[in-house]
Amino acid sequence: MYHLLKGLHEYLTRKDEFSVLILGLDGAGKTTFLEKVKGLYTNHPGLSPDKIAPTVGQNIGKITLPSTILQFFDLGGQSGIRSIWSRYYDDCHAVVYVLDAADHERLNEGWEVFDSLLSSPKILHLPLLLLANKQDSPGHLSVEEIRENYEQWYQGKKDSARRMYGEESDVKHERFASLDVMGISALEGTGVRTAVDWLFIRVQNSKRK
Numbered sequence: 123m124y125h126l127l128k129g130l131h132e133y134l135t136r137k138d139e140f141s142v143l144i145l146g147l148d149g150a151g152k153t154t155f156l157e158k159v160k161g162l163y164t165n166h167p168g169l170s171p172d173k174i175a176p177t178v179g180q181n182i183g184k185i186t187l188p189s190t191i192l193q194f195f196d197l198g199g200q201s202g203i204r205s206i207w208s209r210y211y212d213d214c215h216a217v218v219y220v221l222d223a224a225d226h227e228r229l230n231e232g233w234e235v236f237d238s239l240l241s242s243p244k245i246l247h248l249p250l251l252l253l254a255n256k257q258d259s260p261g262h263l264s265v266e267e268i269r270e271n272y273e274q275w276y277q278g279k280k281d282s283a284r285r286m287y288g289e290e291s292d293v294k295h296e297r298f299a300s301l302d303v304m305g306i307s308a309l310e311g312t313g314v315r316t317a318v319d320w321l322f323i324r325v326q327n328s329k330r331k
């Protein structure tokens with residue numbers, strides 16, 4: 123009887139654990155986002171933004187939601203350390219790609235890196251959320267403008283690829299068309315709960331459990 127009740131208790135209180143990768147260029151706001159998530163969902167206040175240094179390696183954060191644990195891995199975005207990202211692809215259940223929507227000069231670089239993510243078969247079919255961060259900054263692009271900016275970048279890339287190699291598959295473009303893009307301010311916390319809600323729902327349906 124004891125074992126039956128123990129088993130029932132374990133079953134009722136069991137939590138599925140999912141890993142979420144936070145990727146994006148250096149300075150996009152990944153760590154600021156993670157620290158805001160920690161502040162909102164744990165008993166510990168996240169680091170204040172003025173204490174956050176560029177990430178060399180990884181930051182980890184775990185939050186508990188109903189019947190679910192989300193384990194976040196925030197990886198450094200500097201070009202020299204992006205090569206470590208792929209080591210995390212096998213074991214993650216969802217990816218958040220953070221873009222600095224106010225840094226017009228680095229948008230193309232952000233798309234190049236994002237495009238290389240879509241080229242990884244391990245990532246392509248996972249839940250993927252694009253966060254257009256820094257919506258509080260003057261001159262930021264809205265979600266709609268970010269989508270248009272990607273379209274322009276993509277068409278330019280496709281045209282030059284066609285000139286060099288002929289027609290190529292549009293699978294990445296289709297993936298982007300169905301992609302969820304959210305505007306947030308990691309600094310102020312706007313939209314952060316909506317992003318976590320999205321992850322919570324999407325990982326439940328993820329094939330890779």
Ligand SMILES: Nc1nc2c(ncn2[C@@H]2O[C@H](COP(=O)(O)OP(=O)(O)OP(=O)(O)O)[C@@H](O)[C@H]2O)c(=O)[nH]1
Nearest residue numbers: 148149150151152153154176177199256307308309
């Ligand atoms: N205005 C504004 N600034 C932000 C926001 N999010 C982050 N920042 C600022 O952007 C800078 C970089 O933020 P980080 O969180 O360190 O960026 P990161 O993506 O973790 O960068 P790496 O660790 O180098 O990959 C810091 O000065 C942050 O305060 C935001 O929503 N609005």
Ligand SMILES: [Mg+2]
Nearest residue numbers: 152153176177
């Ligand atoms: Mg960081």
